[in-house]
Amino acid sequence: MGDMGKTNHSEVTDFILVSFRVRPELHILLFLIFLLVYAMILLGNIGMMVIIMTDPRLNTPMYFFLGNLSFVDLFYSSVIAPKAMINFWSESKSISFAGCVTQFFLFALFIVTEGFLLAVMAYDRFIAICNPLLYTVQMSTRVCVQLVAGSYFCGCISSVLQTSMTFTLSFCASRAIDHFYCDDRPLQRLSCSDIFIHKLVSFCLSGIIILPTIIVIIVSYLYIVSTVLKIPSTKGRQKAFSTCSSHLGVMSVLYGAGSFMYLTPDRFPELSKVASLCYTLLTPMLKPLIYSLRNKDVKEALRRILGENIFLFISV
DSSP: OOOGGOOOGGGEEEEEEEOOOOOOOHHHHHHHHHHHHHHHHHHHHHHHHHEEEEEOOOHHHHHHHHHHHHHHHEEEEEEEHHHHHHHHHOOOOOHHHHHHHHHHHHHHHHHHHEEEEHHHHHHHHHHHHHHGGGHHHOOHHHHHHHHHHHHHHHHHHHHHHHHHHHHHSSSOOOOSSSSSSHHHHHHHHHHSOHHHHHHHHHHHHHHHHHHHHHHHHHHHHHHHHHHHTTOOSHHHHHHHHHHHHHHHHHHHHHHHHHHHHSSSTTTOOHHHHHHHHHIIIIHHHHHHHHHHHHHHHHHHHHHHHHHHHHHHHHHO
């Protein structure tokens, strides 16, 4: 009789995204905040990709990786924000089972890809500063494409494993996901399956993904700092550090927000939602600002594009 009370995952047709537990009148405010942040994400990341693709001076490995990073940021925030905004106006706040699977899969794909891309960008800066004479050989177009493709491949493999593990669980506790998107921990709370193996595999998978990327980033920057400190001129040191400051800023924002989200105790779901908000929306919004404000090449390219457009507008 006990088994009859359980609902297998195949019988679940939809979930309810509870989102933030606030008064209904605050949903309009949340909608406007999400809309503003998402508009800035679209403007910043699409703008960054346009600048990189249209300015031939930015046709370098570093900006090729940065363009892919903007693409990833744009899409993983687009997986989350539109559905969250729709639910602020919706009475049902439902998401179909297939929609939840798709959202979970795409978010895991892009967020893991981003971690590998940040490691690739750290390696790129290491080669550029520590082995400048070999840079064009070691970071050829073919190598850059392979590194980016490898990042997407690792993201895809990880996403397939995480999604298959999560959605083969049996969901019987409730259909209400206490979050504003389909995430692993809120879905675990709905499961009536034994999730020990699931948690163990997730922990091992996270270690396999996170440790290599962090090791590459730390080792690369240890070598970079060591090399830069040996540069005799102060101006030379400042120029070398300026090429890395934007990347370090982005990594600090991403890993800081991500660590805060996953280290937040599971018994505080509202705090976890706020941390997730920083991780899924605020970080993609801040990255283009960090790169545009801290990068002289990007600022000059933006001035040239704006100057040409103004000139064309005046000519017309």
